[in-house]
Amino acid sequence: xxxxxxxxxxxxxxxxxxxxxxLKMAASKYGLNIDIAYVEAGDNAIRKYGEAxxxxxxxxxxxxxxxxxxxxxxxxxxxxxxxxxxxxxxxNIRPARNYPGIKAVRDGVDLxxxxxxxxxxxxxxxxxxxxxxxxxxxxxxRRASERIARVALNMARTRRRRVTIVHKANVxxxxxxxxxxxxxxxxxxxxxxxxxxxxxxxxxxDLVRRPQDFDIIVTTNLYxxxxxxxxxxxxxxxxxxxxxxxGDNKALFEPIHGAAFDIAGKGIANPTAMIxxxxxxxxWYGEKTGNNNYVMAGNAIENAVIxxxxxxxxxxxxxxxxxxxxxxxxxxxxx
Amino acid sequence: xxxxxxxxxxxxxxxxxxxxxxLKMAASKYGLNIDIAYVEAGDNAIRKYGEAxxxxxxxxxxxxxxxxxxxxxxxxxxxxxxxxxxxxxxxNIRPARNYPGIKAVRDGVDLxxxxxxxxxxxxxxxxxxxxxxxxxxxxxxRRASERIARVALNMARTRRRRVTIVHKANVxxxxxxxxxxxxxxxxxxxxxxxxxxxxxxxxxxDLVRRPQDFDIIVTTNLYxxxxxxxxxxxxxxxxxxxxxxxGDNKALFEPIHGAAFDIAGKGIANPTAMIxxxxxxxxWYGEKTGNNNYVMAGNAIENAVIxxxxxxxxxxxxxxxxxxxxxxxxxxxxx
Ligand SMILES: CC(C)[C@H](C(=O)O)[C@@H](O)C(=O)O
Ligand SMILES: CC(C)[C@H](C(=O)O)[C@@H](O)C(=O)O
Numbered sequence: 287x288x289x290x291x292x293x294x295x296x297x298x299x300x301x302x303x304x305x306x307x308x309l310k311m312a313a314s315k316y317g318l319n320i321d322i323a324y325v326e327a328g329d330n331a332i333r334k335y336g337e338a339x340x341x342x343x344x345x346x347x348x349x350x351x352x353x354x355x356x357x358x359x360x361x362x363x364x365x366x367x368x369x370x371x372x373x374x375x376x377x378n379i380r381p382a383r384n385y386p387g388i389k390a391v392r393d394g395v396d397l398x399x400x401x402x403x404x405x406x407x408x409x410x411x412x413x414x415x416x417x418x419x420x421x422x423x424x425x426x427x428r429r430a431s432e433r434i435a436r437v438a439l440n441m442a443r444t445r446r447r448r449v450t451i452v453h454k455a456n457v458x459x460x461x462x463x464x465x466x467x468x469x470x471x472x473x474x475x476x477x478x479x480x481x482x483x484x485x486x487x488x489x490x491x492d493l494v495r496r497p498q499d500f501d502i503i504v505t506t507n508l509y510x511x512x513x514x515x516x517x518x519x520x521x522x523x524x525x526x527x528x529x530x531x532x533g534d535n536k537a538l539f540e541p542i543h544g545a546a547f548d549i550a551g552k553g554i555a556n557p558t559a560m561i562x563x564x565x566x567x568x569x570w571y572g573e574k575t576g577n578n579n580y581v582m583a584g585n586a587i588e589n590a591v592i593x594x595x596x597x598x599x600x601x602x603x604x605x606x607x608x609x610x611x612x613x614x615x616x617x618x619x620x621x
Numbered sequence: 622x623x624x625x626x627x628x629x630x631x632x633x634x635x636x637x638x639x640x641x642x643x644l645k646m647a648a649s650k651y652g653l654n655i656d657i658a659y660v661e662a663g664d665n666a667i668r669k670y671g672e673a674x675x676x677x678x679x680x681x682x683x684x685x686x687x688x689x690x691x692x693x694x695x696x697x698x699x700x701x702x703x704x705x706x707x708x709x710x711x712x713n714i715r716p717a718r719n720y721p722g723i724k725a726v727r728d729g730v731d732l733x734x735x736x737x738x739x740x741x742x743x744x745x746x747x748x749x750x751x752x753x754x755x756x757x758x759x760x761x762x763r764r765a766s767e768r769i770a771r772v773a774l775n776m777a778r779t780r781r782r783r784v785t786i787v788h789k790a791n792v793x794x795x796x797x798x799x800x801x802x803x804x805x806x807x808x809x810x811x812x813x814x815x816x817x818x819x820x821x822x823x824x825x826x827d828l829v830r831r832p833q834d835f836d837i838i839v840t841t842n843l844y845x846x847x848x849x850x851x852x853x854x855x856x857x858x859x860x861x862x863x864x865x866x867x868g869d870n871k872a873l874f875e876p877i878h879g880a881a882f883d884i885a886g887k888g889i890a891n892p893t894a895m896i897x898x899x900x901x902x903x904x905w906y907g908e909k910t911g912n913n914n915y916v917m918a919g920n921a922i923e924n925a926v927i928x929x930x931x932x933x934x935x936x937x938x939x940x941x942x943x944x945x946x947x948x949x950x951x952x953x954x955x956x
Pocket of ligand 1: 362363366367511542791792822
């Protein structure tokens, strides 16, 4: 398996190093063949090369079967949005669920946000019409709405069979109206899945009030961004939540959290989200290629993390005193 | 004082009736001269006149000094967005704070969301470029950003002197970049106010994690919409939160909550947000005209509501068994 690794900024290099250690351990145990190429991208790359995603690295990214990405700083928009759109990684999958041993605002939550990942205001078509007036385009297409609907509906089939469409069609009658109606159209092919819908302002509130009621949320790009940090926090901590950006052939895995510059370099960053992103990457690759060793390795990593967390092995963000290194060692021990 | 009253849909007529009773009581006690004109608008108006905001009522709205508006149903966008933009009510002020006797997700919160109320995607310039592609314009201007910045900064001066700019300038570099830089420019005239900024996804999370740290949040229209339902819930209930839409001469007062069709007509709706909106309207009018009787009447209503709530006089949404009517009677008793 050919992986491109972006360490990122702030705590990025620390949590990436931790995840790669775990990956190597699992690879040797399960006989995986992992080939890693490091790609410099982010704030540091700007300083060094003048570009957030230096073009010299693009061939390595194209050659990779999956990308593992740490958090990026100020220039995150120029790295991750470019990768998502450039590689057509159209489905951003963001699960939120409780972990044993982790205090949360709400318990008993198991939901997945399925976020359209290529359009909305993320097309970044913005213009100054004059010195005083800025315009940004928000683009919604039938094609992108349709394929994200299928991702959500297929996933719902394997879960609790509920899909909530989140939109703001009372204001964005045309664009969110299109998104809503396309999802509803596709949903007719899935009569076993119950569909409901909610305005984004109400959804944000209900994500705190009664998150247990959600199974799958399908939504446009910006609403998905806003919902997913909140969902991660409500179920425990943003330090735990992995995510996948999936296209038809390639995928990029990354934590939801940011670069946390305030604690960078101190050796106390929580690598959980990055390790779980790595586990997910292996599982995804195993399922795609039919190589079950990758699936087993991914599951082993995930179980090791959950086991460590449930036994109170916590970094300082969760109130514990494990360092990035000692937490990683505990995970590796359990694989 | 000439008021246009929109009863709205769902629980709208019930909570409006309650608020008008309270208003009449306060008016007679404080010698206010209130002249009420009822304006039909919303889903019922569409059924009756084919328009959500029938043009026959526009002269009454223009003639009014303030508008008191209940929640509107499906057609809310066509009523309230039209009023906000049509009357240039550019500042949407949404306080969120705890009330004594009301259980909340977080305590000790006292923040105000100052939401730009005339632009962003609320300009509702949306087009189908083809059968399959929708485009919506997001407009941000220097003028609107500047005047909302002044509202926020002036308010901060009278409070804890902190303003948080909420935006997504890592993606919307041009439009949110303009908003952010204009607010920062205006803030130079207010050296006593501390300014910080936050991405909308992080802000939504922090509104649950540590809402006590916010004083004033200034933001564009859609983010303000998303933040305010959540802030109301976190500090107690969306059933309690009033809001003001303020322009240079006129203002519209309304609850943040929606039409709650599921409990409409049952006589159990919580009229608190509508009553507090009414109190705010009187205070606003008194301050504007220098007539202190209105300010006193507004304060008396607010104190009566807070007193009732703190004594456990609660409607079913708060776990009590007061009806809309009996709750209203308790408030009136306390004026
Ligand atoms: C860094 C930023 C561009 C990104 C986004 O808005 O998508 C991030 O918030 C995320 O959710 O992955
Ligand atoms: C009903 C809707 C158009 C409105 C808005 O989005 O502004 C509402 O959610 C609000 O916050 O007042």
